[in-house]
Amino acid sequence: MIKYIVIFILGFSFLQLIIALMNWVFGVRLIKKTNPNLSKTISILIPARNEEDNIGYLLSDLIETRDNIIEIIVFDDESTDKTAEIVEGYVLKDKRIKLIKSQGIDEGWLGKNFACHKLSLLAQGDYLLFLDSDVRINNKVIERSLDYVFNNKLHLLSIFPFQNMLSFGEKISIPNMNFILLSLLPLPLVSLSKSPSLAAANGQFMFFENKTYKEIQPHKLFKNSKAEDIEISRHYKKLRKSIHCLASVKDVSCRMYKGLPDAIQGFSKNVNYFFGNSHILAILFWLITTLGIIPILLAQSLDLFIMYIITIILTRIYISLSSNQNVLENILYIIPQQVILGIIIYKSMFNKRKNQFKWKDRII
Template identity: 50%
Template sequence: MIYLAYIAIGFIGLQLINILANFVFRQKISKVTPPAEVPVSVLIPVRNEEKNIAFLLSDLIKLENYPLEIIVFDDESTDNTVRITEEFSRKDQRIKVIRSEGLPAGWLGKNHACYQLAQNARGQYLLFLDADVRIDASVIPDAIAYMKRYRLQLMSVFPTQILATFGEKASVPVMNYILLTLLPLILVRVSTYPAHAAANGQFMLFEAESYQRLQPHYVFRNSAVEDIAIARFFKKKQLKVACLTGEKRIKCRMYDSYAAAIKGFSKNVITFFGGISLLGFLFWLFSALGFMPVLIALPEYTQLYFIVLAIIIILYAYLSRQNILMHLILYPLHMVFLFTVLLKAVFYKKNKELLWKERNIYV
């Protein structure tokens, strides 16, 4: 038991180092005046997004007097997504709608949509956005200025998450907990090691020349976690990548319920651990129950252990622009959610079946 206690202390110590690094070296997209007027293609893959698309397009068209094109690729929606988008396109000529002619064999729907979007884009930069993103469009030229400053070929942002229900509050924050306690995000930009990569498909901004040369969505056409795969791929090609979080001008409501969050995170949670399920369960074990061997074998360190854990929770809540007290109270529920998601992920992977938007992600 003493050895488990030492491992638990070492684990939480490493988490503390990582979260402190993310706090000390936190990166942000600064406002630039005047903004750089570089042609940008905003590319939005959609499938049954009638509840979201109008909000996103309304956000984007507020960026006036800027060389912007907005292309929406409809992936065989069965709701009013196309009608709503076409209404916007009639009001603003910068908006273009492309309709799918069918999903080719061996492709996942979103990956195919992103690939088709890029083929029709003319901008010097390509910004892929999910339809459920809410954005202050002024961040777009500022993000390009950030890319130019650091000579990046890819920049991704984990949006500030909108948590409307108790189920979302008890689940969605786990994503940033894993991210910010496992990886100092500064390493995504300064390290050349491909494992030091992270990305979120909700906001991915590419240098168009690099994208068109490498065609990443074609390369990863059947990957359910194409965002992280693309970030690692770019780093393997010696291209520069950056990943940020906590940007207040980019927000997203990923899931509208606890059940939806379980299903959604089950698609990609194992990827955070290099695709190794065992590492995911070990991460959960020491995150949720690491205090137990310390309490039994090294009781004199128990108080210090919980103080360090509280600091970690406070910092990742702060960096995520979320309510700190809520995170402290709901941490046990976050651990229950993580365990459930890991089990579901193993089940889905074993059975090669997880339906997402009425399609199996295992093709």
Template identity: 40%
Template sequence: MILFYLVLPIVIFAIIRFLVTLFNYFTQPYLQNYPIISSETVSVLIPARNEESNIWSLLTDLQQQTYGSIEVIVYNDSSTDATEQVVEEFVRVDNRFRLINGNALPDGWLGKNHACHQLALQANGNYLLFLDADVRVEKSFVGQALAYMQHKKLHLLSFFPYQVLGSFGEAITVPVMQWILLSLLPLKLVLWSRRRSLSAANGQMMMFKAETYRKHRFHEIYRSNPVEDILIAREMKRLRYRISTLLGTPGDIRCRMYASGSDAIEGFSKNVCEFFGGNKNVMFSFAAITTLGPFLVLFFMPFPLVFTYFFSVIMARLFIADLSKQNVFKAVILFPYQQISFLQMVIRWEKNRKRGTLVWKGRKI
């Protein structure tokens, strides 16, 4: 009987996460089409370090945007490949494009945060759209994002892009991000609620109202933090600004984040704890519950609760895969492998914490 009451919270937790997933599924947190209220300049700002394999595709996407009132500025952050030469090709043929070659990274700054800060200082637009160099956007994306921000009166709009999975290693690692996010956070409440705990943002795409950004210089505030995106979202909520975070689809914004599963584990390990409010105890507890939970429920719970638990877990996986526009059957089949990948991310995070450094794109951060 004691074991029953000890394991019962695991079943309840699975049910709650399933209900959160259902909320996300029925509220459909995607970009909606609205007419543009007023034509305003959007500065598209791209920090780039050794991105020669990605930057050409993104700049081509931006050159073909149906919304023409844009400027595109790329910050070349001491690249050792042909990033600079690729960008210069666009600068020569399109006067909307500019290139900034960065200098040595100042003490106390992380590379991307410094690049974003420098880009914002050079931007002239009414809106600042920060994009990672590895994303792809459809022709109407900038205009639709601007219209959405105007209609919703937002000061920040962020996206979790649709993830292109090119290998088995990516398939068992990258979806972990959506699994945590969409089963713990009712995404629409990022906009609807003022609670700072209900915040989310993704540095791959963050679009600010320029007046607000210039007033606070958010990347300067979090200059040394590798999870600046989430912290900026929380700070903006504290300041009572309206923000929204959406899911990308193949028809608006997409990305292949990592080239392999090992890269994904290394990349996610730097911010996995922030998915749990920066509380390592919550992260470790979540990892333990989601890993050991199925065995404890199976061995110590009566059949109705066993059925309820596994129904909640499996259906949550199916709905999250569908929300993320991924194959729902693979989501169930790969569930055990993804759980192992999540544990590897948590273990890597703890090792990095003890070591005090994390190497990313050739730099210690």
């Protein structure tokens, strides 16, 4: 029995290694140079709720970007802090910036999905770029993204931002997102395969072709989804729309969560969506990647043990390189990262059972 378990664990680990290597070797990068296509326009759309610590930095980045951007619309989703006041100050600095204040959420909607849908109804650009308020933009990445979308005839481009991790708690939690994504999903196949299961997106940076977006109205379609970004990407694949997903572009960055409690609370909302919305598969993944070493040790083979350890370390190295993360830290923190992943999955299961998902002081 142990023999077959060991074979399964080693096979799964090798598969993770192959996928991680593929994502590093064949991962698509945005070109540094851009040929401005001034005939195409972009609407920047920002849903914001209690983002007084972040929104000013993003707007400062955006007002430095002139080409193609015809409007920057912020939807204040019933913030209880100074978010609206800060945005109003930037409205005076740049006539492209507009502030829309929520009049409440319609029944059956989640707040962010409702905000994104309302923003899309106001947008006039040829392309829609949805940005989270905690994102930072550098080095003409929006113009480069437009070039990439236009040249590849894409209906959707999504970018996983480079994650700024300052605390120990962030370093043992946030890398789990990339570990799951880049060891299970070959990102080059997102564009090459027609299978909806090979799809991914990150709501922090989603660049849509407007005409197709208006036809599909994806945020309305998934108005009550806690992982609307993933749902939208899969739906686009079902409709045979062209999408690409890029991992950790350094010119798009953010500090997603400020500390371990925020990270656990945030990831517990949607970790199961990485596994087809199945907590069973999430638990199985955690068991294999965390406790898989036990059957290897029970097999009493030094060669198998060394092979397994090398496979695990190489997988982490390739994922760290693809994510522009610190390689040494991700190797040293393997054990605490796996412990936190288990806590996130448990928290997700508990919240789902009790219907207690909470984000930005709102039950979702």
